[in-house]
Amino acid sequence: MAWFARGLRQGVDAMDDDSRAPVSPGLSPGRPLPTPAGQMDDASLCPTGALEVRAGVTVPDYARCVQCLRCVRAGAPIRWEQSYRWAVSRTGALGPAFRRSIHVRVLDAGDCGACLAEVRQLTSPVYSLHRFGIFVTPTPRNADVLMVVGPVTRAMRTAMRETYAAMPEPRRVIATGTCALTGGVFAKSVAVEGAVSRVIPVDVEIPGCPPPPLAILHGLHLLMGREGPGRPDPR
Amino acid sequence: MVTERSLGDVLGTVPVAGVHPEVNWVRVEIEAPHLIPALRALMAHGWVFAGIVVEEDGERAPWRLTYLLGADRAPWVGVEIWVHEDALASVSSVLFAADWQEREAEDLYGIEFRGHPFPGDFALHEGSFPAFAPMRRSISPAPPPRPRPAPRIVDAPGGFTLPVGPVFSGVQESVQFLLETVGEEIIFAHVRLFYKFRAAEKTMEGRTPDDAILIAERVDGTAAFAHGLAFAQAVEALARARVPERARALRVLFAELERIRSHVAALTAILESTGLSVPASLLATQVERLLEISGEFTGHRYLMGLMTPGGLRADLSDADAGAVARRVRHGVEAVDEIYGRLTFDESFLDRLEAVGRVSPEEAATFGAVGPVARASNLSRDLRAAQPYSGYEGWRFDVPVEKEGDGYARWRVLMAEVHESARLLEQVAGALPPGPVRAGVPPTGGVALGFAEAPTGALVYWVRTDPAGQITRCRIITPGLANWHVFPTAVRSFAFQDLPIILATFGLSVADADR
Numbered sequence: 001m002a003w004f005a006r007g008l009r010q011g012v013d014a015m016d017d018d019s020r021a022p023v024s025p026g027l028s029p030g031r032p033l034p035t036p037a038g039q040m041d042d043a044s045l046c047p048t049g050a051l052e053v054r055a056g057v058t059v060p061d062y063a064r065c066v067q068c069l070r071c072v073r074a075g076a077p078i079r080w081e082q083s084y085r086w087a088v089s090r091t092g093a094l095g096p097a098f099r100r101s102i103h104v105r106v107l108d109a110g111d112c113g114a115c116l117a118e119v120r121q122l123t124s125p126v127y128s129l130h131r132f133g134i135f136v137t138p139t140p141r142n143a144d145v146l147m148v149v150g151p152v153t154r155a156m157r158t159a160m161r162e163t164y165a166a167m168p169e170p171r172r173v174i175a176t177g178t179c180a181l182t183g184g185v186f187a188k189s190v191a192v193e194g195a196v197s198r199v200i201p202v203d204v205e206i207p208g209c210p211p212p213p214l215a216i217l218h219g220l221h222l223l224m225g226r227e228g229p230g231r232p233d234p235r
Numbered sequence: 236m237v238t239e240r241s242l243g244d245v246l247g248t249v250p251v252a253g254v255h256p257e258v259n260w261v262r263v264e265i266e267a268p269h270l271i272p273a274l275r276a277l278m279a280h281g282w283v284f285a286g287i288v289v290e291e292d293g294e295r296a297p298w299r300l301t302y303l304l305g306a307d308r309a310p311w312v313g314v315e316i317w318v319h320e321d322a323l324a325s326v327s328s329v330l331f332a333a334d335w336q337e338r339e340a341e342d343l344y345g346i347e348f349r350g351h352p353f354p355g356d357f358a359l360h361e362g363s364f365p366a367f368a369p370m371r372r373s374i375s376p377a378p379p380p381r382p383r384p385a386p387r388i389v390d391a392p393g394g395f396t397l398p399v400g401p402v403f404s405g406v407q408e409s410v411q412f413l414l415e416t417v418g419e420e421i422i423f424a425h426v427r428l429f430y431k432f433r434a435a436e437k438t439m440e441g442r443t444p445d446d447a448i449l450i451a452e453r454v455d456g457t458a459a460f461a462h463g464l465a466f467a468q469a470v471e472a473l474a475r476a477r478v479p480e481r482a483r484a485l486r487v488l489f490a491e492l493e494r495i496r497s498h499v500a501a502l503t504a505i506l507e508s509t510g511l512s513v514p515a516s517l518l519a520t521q522v523e524r525l526l527e528i529s530g531e532f533t534g535h536r537y538l539m540g541l542m543t544p545g546g547l548r549a550d551l552s553d554a555d556a557g558a559v560a561r562r563v564r565h566g567v568e569a570v571d572e573i574y575g576r577l578t579f580d581e582s583f584l585d586r587l588e589a590v591g592r593v594s595p596e597e598a599a600t601f602g603a604v605g606p607v608a609r610a611s612n613l614s615r616d617l618r619a620a621q622p623y624s625g626y627e628g629w630r631f632d633v634p635v636e637k638e639g640d641g642y643a644r645w646r647v648l649m650a651e652v653h654e655s656a657r658l659l660e661q662v663a664g665a666l667p668p669g670p671v672r673a674g675v676p677p678t679g680g681v682a683l684g685f686a687e688a689p690t691g692a693l694v695y696w697v698r699t700d701p702a703g704q705i706t707r708c709r710i711i712t713p714g715l716a717n718w719h720v721f722p723t724a725v726r727s728f729a730f731q732d733l734p735i736i737l738a739t740f741g742l743s744v745a746d747a748d749r
């Protein structure tokens with residue numbers, strides 16, 4: 001009871017829906033924007049090959065960017081955005097029945113701990129996932145969404161496939177984090193499969209290493225049909 | 236200070252083929268049959284086993300193995316043997332802490348450790364790597380891992396083994412427990428790691444340090460700064476590079492910020508495991524604030540991208556350092572207020588007291604590190620035992636508790652948060668002026684880099700070719716050491732205690748699996 005009272009005294013920690021400015025410091029690491037010709041043409045300073053010069057424009061491939069900040073710190077006049085609407089939908093949202101509430105099964109396919117930590121932060125009172133009607137569920141049989149983090153290790157391949165197979169239709173898969181999109185810095189490892197999409201179909205991609213909680217939330221909202229897509233994918 | 240000569244005294248009558256001072260460790264070359272006496276002699280003089288480095292070398296024999304030992308303010312020693320076939324004698328009978336590292340090497344390199352009491356079923360699961368040993372240089376067929384039965388130690392009527400995981404409910408890392416039970420009570424919990432094996436060590440081979448540090452930071456993303464620091468220090472030692480004073484001080488500042496965040500997250504997880512959701516939520520909010528501070532001042536919530544061999548990739552102004560210290564202080568006070576209230580919460584204390592006990596002897600035998608060791612009366616902390624990055628110049632204590640139970644680990648974590656905040660404030664108030672980055676020329680050789688990560692001693696062993704590219708990087712993590720201790724803490728316990736004991740260990744699976 002004492003804790004209940006203490007909790008009340010704390011007041012509300014949760015940020016007001018999405019009204020907290022996306023540039024609020026520390027919420028998102030940000031990411032590079034396509035940068036016009038002549039300003040930034042040295043793509044080689046990106047260690048992951050995420051920058052490509054195409055017709056004079058430096059185009060970032062968010063599925064490979066690991067937020068190492070080397071391009072900005074090298075003093076290149078690269079444009080950087082602090083937003084978090086990063087999720088990209090590859091298929092459609094779940095039907096209108098899922099607008100109010102979805103159940104999410106979180107699966108660690110070999111993440112470094114940071115992606116999972118950001119997913120965990122989402123359930124903290126600051127982000128308070130529950131108020132959006134989004135619940136983490138223990139069983140795949142109740143899950144509408146499978147959220148995968150990590151570069152799918154060889155040892156997790158089967159477990160991931162089985163978890164997906166146990167989910168009822170309609171079901172959606174969110175690949176969360178650069179590792180889950182391309183293998184990230186582990187893409188060339190003998191021990192990882194790389195992209196989740198090599199093993200099961202992926203509906204929503206959330207780039208970022210790790211994606212901040214707000215980007216993950218954006219991906220969930222996309223699936224629920226509550227949000228439009230973010231900036232069009234430059235690819 | 237131990238010299239070449241005094242090391243000879245330590246080794247006494249053990250025939251040594253050579254004692255070679257390396258850049259920041261001493262290599263003791265020995266014939267394989269003398270390995271166990273040499274390890275015994277070192278341990279009798281206070282050295283503690285850290286890890287085994289397996290190298291597929293080919294220079295003098297197919298395999299070179301280095302058994303690495305550390306001590307309190309004495310040099311790191313690597314006992315080196317050359318092995319001519321795909322098998323050698325196990326040392327686990329005298330050096331129990333080596334048990335898991337031998338099993339790992341057996342699976343990943345396809346070499347057999349003869350006489351190991353419990354070989355197999357360690358790093359390769361369910362045919363994840365058919366017919367090859369993933370860490371070998373060439374993916375040529377190696378002897379497939381020895382088939383082995385599921386571990387079983389309980390021999391009682393009605394006893395059975397209950398597998399739990401690798402996929403869990405909630406937001407959990409993937410790992411499997413094999414729980415041996417005879418009903419209500421769990422008699423023993425086997426841990427099966429390596430579901431998250433990403434072959435980080437091998438993936439670093441053939442890369443430049445600049446490239447490889449991206450991987451080092453992502454071995455355990457929740458301790459990215461400590462991993463980057465240990466790795467960078469190895470590369471700096473190789474090149475005998477001097478890191479500017481300001482960078483050394485800022486490294487301490489960020490490492491302590493990371494420790495505070497990691498410890499507060501561990502305290503949060505303990506509260507969650509006991510079902511106290513209100514204080515857990517209050518602490519989770521503080522974790523978020525600490526992540527925001529990191530993100531706001533460094534660009535990355537997990538402090539990735541900041542570390543580089545030679546210093547840091549970005550400076551932090553004196554004013555900003557002061558702001559970080561003030562905001563962290565504010566957060567630590569909020570955490571302490573909640574912690575203080577819990578000290579009077581009987582039902583909470585009941586859940587932690589006397590559960591998951593690890594005796595000092597057990598902690599020593601298994602080679603426990605970090606807060607887990609310090610809660611079992613082992614004052615092991617690399618910041619004090621082997622000061623790096625200028626830790627010797629700042630004032631801090633190494634909190635130790637005696638009981639070795641969940642409550643002792645809870646108290647050690649909070650005491651360390653206070654010490655880290657104290658360190659952070661000192662550094663923020665006395666940052667030396669100057670640059671934060673120096674050049675590190677590509678250099679060939681072998682060196683160690685180490686740091687006290689939030690969860691314990693972390694060692695990077697880096698060998699490079701003359702062009703400075705990595706040929707072997709061994710990562711000895713606190714996770715691997717402390718997961719090894721964990722089953723000791725959960726013998727004969729009630730099923731519902733498992734999550735609580737687990738939370739008090741604060742273990743990262745990613746860090747152990749690499």
Ligand code: SF4
Pocket residue numbers: 032045046047048049050051060064065066067068069070071072
């Ligand atoms: S932040 Fe790093 S990975 Fe991303 S584009 Fe810039 S240099 Fe490449």
Ligand code: SF4
Pocket residue numbers: 110111112113114115149150151176177178179180184185208209210211453456
């Ligand atoms: S995407 Fe980055 S943060 Fe996420 S698991 Fe991979 S390495 Fe870790």
